[in-house]
Amino acid sequence: MSQHFGKLGRAAASSLLFFLLVDVGVSGGSASKENAAVSHITAQPPFPARPELWHLSVTQKPAKEKAKEGERVVLNCHFNSPQWPSLSKLTVKWYKEDEKGRMDLLENNVTVLPNNSRVFMSGDLSQGDASLVILNVTISDHGIYFCTVTLPDGKVVTGDGTKLRIRRALGLFGIEESIGTIIGVVAAGIGGLVVLIIILTPQLRKCILCMKQGSRQA
Known part of the structure; x- marks a missing residue:
């Protein structure tokens, strides 16, 4: 047991x-x-805890830029994100707006325009510099240029834009003016001439009458 x-x-x-x-x-x-x-x-990778907290600022200065035909132009664009240290991995684009509409120019220093080597980015994206360079500018380059940066969550941040005006050489005494200024000067000159004629017409009539009366008395 x-x-x-x-x-x-x-x-x-x-x-x-x-x-x-x-x-x-x-x-x-x-x-x-x-x-x-x-x-x-x-x-x-060190992503922020909440995507809605991602913040990025895009600055374009100055707001207006002028250049002569044939010159080299640099349009500044700087961006900064305290939550995203690897700035070079963000998507940067440039596009232009004018009377013809919108035209895409660059995406991460790769031109989207066929056979165009005049436009490229010169800045260091890892430092937040996405400045745009245009070589040998022409009248067709006038317009407003915008710099955009796309965050990893798909949000697009766009700068305020830079308006580019191109001056053209007239070949008369070395005067160089933009097309808008030329039209304004010509219009002002014609208007002033018309006003002068209107003011002087009564005086001219009086002088003519006085001359006729003097010749009769003589």
Whole structure:
């Protein structure tokens, strides 16, 4: 009888030891999975916790720029994001607006215009400098230029724009003026001439009458 109880005791002890080993194994596996998850998270790039907190400012100065035909023009654009240290990975674009509509120019220093090497970015994107360079400018380059930066969440931030005016050489005494200024000067000159004629017409009539009367009396 005692031998029977001894066997039952040994069997119970073996079962208890088995369950303890299984429980320790499961707990250890869970801990390993948690450690692996933590390691995976820390290996990811430092993204902000909440995308809605991403902030980026784009500055274009000055608001207006002038140049002569054939000159080299630099349009400044600087951007900054305290939550996004790797600025070179952001998408930067330039486009122009004029009376013909919108025209895309560059995307990350790659021109989208066919056979055009006059337009390129000269700044260092890693430093937040996306300045645009236009070589040998022509009258067709006039318009408002916009610099845009796209955040990782798809949000697009656009600068206030820079209005570019191109001056043309008339070839008369070295005068160089923009087309708008030329039209204004010509219109003002014609208007002044008309006013002068209107003012002087009565005086001219009086002088003519006086001359006629003098010739009759003589």
